[in-house]
Amino acid sequence: MSDSEDGSIQDRGRDETEEERADRKWVELIQEVRVAQTGVQILFAFLLTVVFMPRYPQLSETDKNIYIVTVVLGAAATGALIGPVSFHRLVAGRRIKPEAVTWASRLTLAGLLLLLATMTAALLLVLRVATHDDYVPWLVAGIVAWYLLCWFVLPVWARTRHRTAD
Template structure:
């Protein structure tokens, strides 16, 4: 039994657990931040290319939505670092981890939408084919499966076995 009375399988205090969870979360955020920042940086340069002026109105709208989603994802995924820095030393690490985790989850959702919108824009401009929405939906389903469905399935399945 843990120091707080829970049966986590680890003998750690609430503060030690918060430290461990924070380290795990920051590693996860580093991976997501790198991807979203590269994608966002690329999106910012698109408007300055000669081809941008030739985009149809619908493609410009998709581009604007994609840039806003990318900026929002970047903000959410950098948020945990700022949050931690601003509350550091206040002895609220468990609460900080919870809020940072929520920001990271929101950031992942926004990244999912950014990548989907960017894929839609690129495929529309590159192909002008009617199969583009179907292909984008298939990739979106794949993202959803990898990022959310499989982890949720594992969480339910293995949590149920752990309590037996």
């Protein structure tokens, strides 16, 4: 904290305008989206090939339903994670970058939630086909808990523990 000329305390931070902050946040967001996009696109591409495998017709109806849900979730996650790029392209030059960053952030969060659901469903399907054991839901629940911890709990904890104005 530092004293300003009027004696009030100001937060230390970046000395940037709203537009500069939006530019910085946009660059950071796009870097984050690149990582998630690559993962979801690889997973989605793999999922699209499963239906053409010789063993697919032998799957139980439950496993086929899990597969269909997984593919739909993967398609939705792909759309949400590619959305920020399209959003930016369509609103570029309209002087609404702060709003664009907000909407792109929301699309990215939705994409991450859909990716979580896609990976959960894919893991459930693979482990059901691989083992047919009753402990599969427990394994999947453990991995989902791990994803939630890594992707959401720790960042939210850090955010609340180290609050600063942005």
